[in-house]
Amino acid sequence: MFRPGLLIVISGPSGAGKGTVCRALLEHYPELVLSVSKTTRLPRAGEQDGVSYFFVSKADFEAGISAGDFLEYAIVYGEFYGTPRQGVQQLLEAGRDVLLEIDTQGARQVRENFPAGVFVFLVPPSGAELYARITGRATESEEKIRQRLSEAAAEIAQVYMYDYIVVNDVVEKARDEIAAVIRAEKCRPTRNIELIEGLSGEVMFL
């Protein structure tokens, strides 16, 4: 019996460790696949079209926006980044579970455009740890760090919009909790209508 895949959205404040946890999930559960975003920025050395990103022109991207082709998009330093709806949909229809790692603004857009997704909010284990992770990025200015910290506070307030909260204390534990979420969500009655109708039909004619 065929079941379409799940869209799993991993979001949370910066310093939560979204990237690390998503990499751990992808390594451990090969049935998962990461959604590849589209962007208008130029490829950097070593980046391959269709792997890191789909590199497209601004005109293409804007046509996509008009056509409603993005589950979410954002403009960062004048460049567009977005999650193509069709790419995700094709993977789901092929039965793959699709992982989407995204900031909270993007997650909010995906919630509107794809409410059947499963939304996981990742948090660091403590304020001190969040501070350590954000200030540990030696490349950022004091001002940028202050901004990230105050954004994090506002973002945490949005947790009740999510289906699940996962604390990223130990990466393997966070990874396994998300795996349990995926396994549990596959047991939702509304995701098993075909199975239920099949069984009902069989039992009715006993």
Next chain:
Amino acid sequence: MFRPGLLIVISGPSGAGKGTVCRALLEHYPELVLSVSKTTRLPRAGEQDGVSYFFVSKADFEAGISAGDFLEYAIVYGEFYGTPRQGVQQLLEAGRDVLLEIDTQGARQVRENFPAGVFVFLVPPSGAELYARITGRATESEEKIRQRLSEAAAEIAQVYMYDYIVVNDVVEKARDEIAAVIRAEKCRPTRNIELIEGLSGEVMFL
């Protein structure tokens, strides 16, 4: 940080294998504890008060019903059977996860009286398997078997009232799916309010 336990209700048609799966869960996850019912019937040889059941008088039981002391109860062949609310509540407040194995009528009552519970509907893998399991109980009359089969059909139609459906094909797989459901449900934001408020407070004062 303290978190109260979860009430996990395992229900489903007869022939689903509720008892087997619950025993497997209890053996494998010692943090789980089975709710002990109250009954007015007399103890059988080897049954211990407080272990198999709490054995009480009819007057006691009826007083309990009037006082709203039962999450659910039923009368079978003139004897009362019920789940004491207080017993369950005390275990939950002590942080234990409480397992309740119950028929679909009982589960419906628990849903009304304790909506914070997690409701799992267990089904056999096929109609043929359901038939085999029900007819395999050599002690039952043809008439009783026909009744169980038609009841099963009506019960399966209620699956959408449940949070999860688990197929009991291989017991260990069903057990692990329910374990994943429990782990996932513990990640619900509304079950982690203390954690979220603690973290918000810390981040706000960074």
